[in-house]
Amino acid sequence: MPELPEVETVRQGLRTWVTGRRIETVEVRHPRAIRRHAPGASHFAAMLAGRTVLDVRRRGKYLWLPLDSGDAVLGHLGMSGQLLMQPPGTPDEPHLRVRFVFADGGPELRFVDQRTFGGLTVSEGGAELPAEIAHIARDPMDPEFSDADFVAALRRRRTEVKRALLDQTLISGVGNIYADEALWRARLHGARPTDALTRPAALRLLGHVRDVLAAATKQGGTSFDALYVNVNGESGYFDRSLSAYGREGLPCHRCGTPIRREAFMNRSSFSCPRCQPRPRIPARG
DNA sequence: CGCAGGCCCTGGTAGC
DNA sequence: TGCTACCAGGGCCTGC
Numbered sequence: 103m104p105e106l107p108e109v110e111t112v113r114q115g116l117r118t119w120v121t122g123r124r125i126e127t128v129e130v131r132h133p134r135a136i137r138r139h140a141p142g143a144s145h146f147a148a149m150l151a152g153r154t155v156l157d158v159r160r161r162g163k164y165l166w167l168p169l170d171s172g173d174a175v176l177g178h179l180g181m182s183g184q185l186l187m188q189p190p191g192t193p194d195e196p197h198l199r200v201r202f203v204f205a206d207g208g209p210e211l212r213f214v215d216q217r218t219f220g221g222l223t224v225s226e227g228g229a230e231l232p233a234e235i236a237h238i239a240r241d242p243m244d245p246e247f248s249d250a251d252f253v254a255a256l257r258r259r260r261t262e263v264k265r266a267l268l269d270q271t272l273i274s275g276v277g278n279i280y281a282d283e284a285l286w287r288a289r290l291h292g293a294r295p296t297d298a299l300t301r302p303a304a305l306r307l308l309g310h311v312r313d314v315l316a317a318a319t320k321q322g323g324t325s326f327d328a329l330y331v332n333v334n335g336e337s338g339y340f341d342r343s344l345s346a347y348g349r350e351g352l353p354c355h356r357c358g359t360p361i362r363r364e365a366f367m368n369r370s371s372f373s374c375p376r377c378q379p380r381p382r383i384p385a386r387g
Numbered sequence: 388c389g390c391a392g393g394c395c396c397t398g399g400t401a402g403c
Numbered sequence: 404t405g406c407t408a409c410c411a412g413g414g415c416c417t418g419c
Contacts, residue, residue: 104413180413217412
């Protein structure tokens with residue numbers, strides 16, 4: 103469930119803990135966690151030993167740690183990935199996948215991931231922007247994100263608006279939770295065809311996406327259970343502010359109509375039947 | 388090329 | 404009580 107606000111919260115925490123520190127050793131505990139690193143675990147560890155972490159950066163839901171070698175550790179939390187700082191000697195977490203030990207003997211960085219949808223890789227020469235994620239669009243919090251380009255690209259699509267919001271090549275950082283929240287704020291049903299949105303409607307939707315991401319980031323993200331936590335193991339509080347996601351049967355915060363749940367893209371979508379009526383004309387596929 | 392859908396994965400929980 | 408089925412879903416891959 104980590105989307106942009108959760109990943110940004112992790113980035114901010116991580117940055118204060120690892121910037122300027124030299125990696126001594128890296129231990130890969132589960133091969134699936136580095137499956138995107140084709141040369142394998144020993145190569146992964148060898149490329150990191152002795153390197154100093156310069157920063158922690160993010161685009162959309164991806165994080166990367168630029169290194170003094172010009173390479174970067176690139177990571178995605180998937181559904182359940184956590185990056186935790188732990189004092190050496192702390193008992194291993196049940197789903198510990200990768201451990202970073204630092205030369206200063208201070209807190210370790212641990213990648214813990216129950217469902218193993220997340221993973222780490224070393225991006226060669228990827229300190230500035232890993233080539234592996236160059237195809238991902240900028241996220242809406244990026245100062246160089248172009249609202250006009252996004253609106254134009256959205257309206258060129260021949261799909262449904264929720265699908266478009268989840269397409270990381272169009273706009274990155276939005277997942278199922280914040281897509282539903284932004285659509286609720288914009289009073290749009292997720293099945294609305296993108297090519298039928300007016301420019302002002304598309305711009306308004308983008309504004310709501312940005313607003314909800316910013317508000318959630320301010321509260322440290324959304325947590326439903328212990329699967330999403332910051333680097334100190336703490337949960338975010340934005341779940342208290344949700345208006346649509348996970349609120350099936352509860353009254354809409356605007357009109358009181360019970361929120362409905364629909365199957366959509368093999369997952370759940372939550373919306374208000376009154377504020378967000380289903381489109382009469384479905385999107386062309 | 389653009390879009391849709393299947394698959395990966397595991398712990399918690401609902402239901403029998 | 405103990406078993407099974409189902410659910411959460413981001414990104415990669417394939418096929419149309």
